[in-house]
Amino acid sequence: MSFFQNIKNQLAGLKIKSKLKKNTRKKEFHNLESSKSIGILFDTLQEKNHSVVKKFAEDLSQKGYKVQTVGWVNANELPDFGVAQKIVFYTNKDVKWSGEPIIPELIEFTNTKFDLLFVLTKSEHLSIKYITQVSLASCKVGSLTDNCEYLDLMIDQGKNNSIENLISESLKYLSQIKK
Incomplete structure (x- = not known):
């Protein structure tokens, strides 16, 4: 990581900590x-992530859950699949240098008090x-990584780091655990 990227990450971390002090989640x-x-x-x-997540979100919706989905596109412009979808896609232009959202859909997603938030990426x-x-989500579920202290349930995928495996393992543990 470059010197400037390291400073940018540290400043973004401070901005996040400041936001967390104001926005406490339950x-x-x-x-x-x-x-x-x-x-x-x-x-x-x-490339496959889009279709896998789209099917996952549709399956959850059919089971009666209220589902909102957000996908990050590492570009400055949305590709064609970002138009007329139930998925909100955002690009690098839709967030500040610190990662803070600037488009209303993304701000609303972050402020929504979901029961569960699936973080289906290891992206840094x-x-x-x-x-x-x-995020104000009550319970955050995602993959076990070096920087996963912000998750409530961390899934160790072992050697199979596919998004399909992460979804499958998450659902398996969430269905086994009794509240």
């Missing part, structure tokens, strides 16, 4: 039975970190 564990609203945050760094992009940490 931590409460939820499993699949106790959840009513679900947020999904993912990246489109791998500042916007992913910002949204995950500042």
Whole structure:
């Protein structure tokens, strides 16, 4: 990591800490039975992620959950799949240098008090970190990484780091745990 990127990350971390002091969330564990609203945050760094998450969100909606999905596109312009979807896609232009959202849809997603927030990415992009940490979701679920202290349930994927495996393992543990 470059010297300037390191300073940028440290300043963004301070901005996140400041925001967390003002916006305290109510931590409460939820499993699949106790959840009513679900947020999904993912990246489109791998082409298949979009279709896998779209199907996952549709499956959850059909089961009666209120689902909102946000996908990060590592570009300055949205590709064609970002138009007329139930998924809110955002680009690097839609966030500040610190990762803080500037578009209303992303701000609303961050401020929504989901029962469960699925973080379906290992990306270290500042916007992913910002949204995950500042989110008011009661229970945050994601992959075990070096910087996952902001998650409430961390899934160790072992050697299979696919998004399909993360979804499958998350659902398995959430259905087994009794509230």
